[in-house]
Amino acid sequence: MSDTENRRPETGAFFQRDRDWHPPAFAPGYKTSVLRSPRKALLSLDNTISEITGPVFGHSIIGELDNDLIHNFAKPGESAIGERIIVHGRVLDERGRPVAGALLEFWQANAGGRYRHKKESYLAALDPNFGGCGRTITDENGYYVFRTIRPGAYPWPNGVNDWRPAHIHFSVFGHGFAQRLITQMYFEGDPMIWKCPIVGTIPDRRAIEQLIAPLDWANTIPMDSRAYKFDIVLRGRRSTFFENRPEGN
Amino acid sequence: MVQDLGYLKETASQTAGPYVHIGLTPNFGGISGVFERDLGSVMVNDGTLGERITVTGRVIDGAGAPLKDAVIEIWQADAAGLYNSPSETRGAADPNFTGWGRCPTSAEDGTFVFETVKPGRVPFKDGRLMAPHITLWIVARGINIGLHTRLYFPDEAAANAEDPLLQRIEHRHRAETLVAGGQAPNYLFDIHLQGEKETVFLDI
Numbered sequence: 001m002s003d004t005e006n007r008r009p010e011t012g013a014f015f016q017r018d019r020d021w022h023p024p025a026f027a028p029g030y031k032t033s034v035l036r037s038p039r040k041a042l043l044s045l046d047n048t049i050s051e052i053t054g055p056v057f058g059h060s061i062i063g064e065l066d067n068d069l070i071h072n073f074a075k076p077g078e079s080a081i082g083e084r085i086i087v088h089g090r091v092l093d094e095r096g097r098p099v100a101g102a103l104l105e106f107w108q109a110n111a112g113g114r115y116r117h118k119k120e121s122y123l124a125a126l127d128p129n130f131g132g133c134g135r136t137i138t139d140e141n142g143y144y145v146f147r148t149i150r151p152g153a154y155p156w157p158n159g160v161n162d163w164r165p166a167h168i169h170f171s172v173f174g175h176g177f178a179q180r181l182i183t184q185m186y187f188e189g190d191p192m193i194w195k196c197p198i199v200g201t202i203p204d205r206r207a208i209e210q211l212i213a214p215l216d217w218a219n220t221i222p223m224d225s226r227a228y229k230f231d232i233v234l235r236g237r238r239s240t241f242f243e244n245r246p247e248g249n
Numbered sequence: 250m251v252q253d254l255g256y257l258k259e260t261a262s263q264t265a266g267p268y269v270h271i272g273l274t275p276n277f278g279g280i281s282g283v284f285e286r287d288l289g290s291v292m293v294n295d296g297t298l299g300e301r302i303t304v305t306g307r308v309i310d311g312a313g314a315p316l317k318d319a320v321i322e323i324w325q326a327d328a329a330g331l332y333n334s335p336s337e338t339r340g341a342a343d344p345n346f347t348g349w350g351r352c353p354t355s356a357e358d359g360t361f362v363f364e365t366v367k368p369g370r371v372p373f374k375d376g377r378l379m380a381p382h383i384t385l386w387i388v389a390r391g392i393n394i395g396l397h398t399r400l401y402f403p404d405e406a407a408a409n410a411e412d413p414l415l416q417r418i419e420h421r422h423r424a425e426t427l428v429a430g431g432q433a434p435n436y437l438f439d440i441h442l443q444g445e446k447e448t449v450f451l452d453i
């Protein structure tokens with residue numbers, strides 16, 4: 001048993017989401033959002049037990065190659081084509097505390113910007129040795145690592161000539177369903193980031209910069225792989241000093 | 250100047266995009282051999298306690314078309330009203346029930362289906378019981394931040410009438426958007442993203 005497992009579970013409500021930091025639902029520069037965004041205001045409510053709780057996944061679901069996208073779809077003895085990279089970092093909450101046992105799922109295009117998906121028709125070639133999905137669970141310090149191929153930029157039908165910057169999609173579970181998050185990681189120095197209508201849905205430049213993983217030279221493995229570091233922050237929990245009493249409200 | 254509170258900012262959300270299946274349901278999306286089965290595709294087993302139910306629905310856009318590229322996740326209590334989560338402190342939930350499921354909408358007609366059990370009631374913060382409900386979270390291309398909502402049951406009129414969340418909906422007719430149709434054990438729940446029948450979404 002780790003320290004984390006011995007610690008009493010936290011039951012406080014999560015900090016309110018700062019919806020000026022997140023992208024709004026209706027962002028007309030990203031055309032698909034126009035018909036897929038609610039027009040009425042959200043109903044705001046402090047967390048109940050339905051949001052404070054959430055599923056937690058055991059390491060038993062994770063296979064040996066689940067965090068190795070270079071090999072988890074490749075034929076034996078072969079590997080995916082492209083720039084070999086390691087992506088690693090920590091999952092923290094807004095209080096700076098590590099989120100242990102968080103399930104991370106990630107997916108991406110191959111080195112040429114081609115996704116392995118039935119509905120994808122971009123003319124760049126599939127890599128027979130690259131699937132593009134992986135997953136892992138953070139350790140007791142909230143740490144995760146996986147290796148993959150750096151994805152290529154990708155054209156998409158929004159404007160006539162819109163291209164996505166190189167990106168990796170991330171899905172994150174914390175400890176409460178209110179922390180559920182899907183986001184995208186971008187790469188330091190990519191000029192496409194500042195042209196992208198999906199990146200541009202985020203109103204605050206600092207919030208965009210938080211999605212850009214720096215090159216982590218110190219962790220680059222000589223003659224093997226470069227490294228990028230990407231920390232993820234989930235909602236923090238209020239301390240439970242003075243909880244509502246039953247007769248309250 | 251005062252002390253810095255020292256809190257970090259939450260990582261900003263981005264859309265899951267049209268190829269969300271590659272990461273969340275790869276077998277459904279056509280990638281086999283990486284994960285044995287898609288996570289969240291099975292919530293119950295032969296030993297699960299409670300009334301078996303099926304929830305079927307669609308997610309409909311502002312032009313009336315069902316989304317064929319969305320992924321829905323649900324989170325709910327077991328039949329006794331306990332969550333299968335470390336933050337559940339009232340007792341041990343049914344070990345044969347995950348409480349969590351994930352289903353992509355079909356590429357043909359946009360339907361999603363969950364085989365689950367009817368949840369028991371759980372308390373609101375002040376101790377009052379909430380009506381039985383299932384939390385839903387919807388992501389898709391065009392949705393910049395996952396949408397939270399709840400499904401309530403049409404055969405729980407008395408409990409729904411005293412539910413603290415439903416009571417908070419100022420425009421009373423909008424509360425009906427959170428009550429499923431159909432009847433036990435087959436419930437129907439269409440989610441309208443926009444327009445006249447727009448579902449109530451939660452900032453919670």
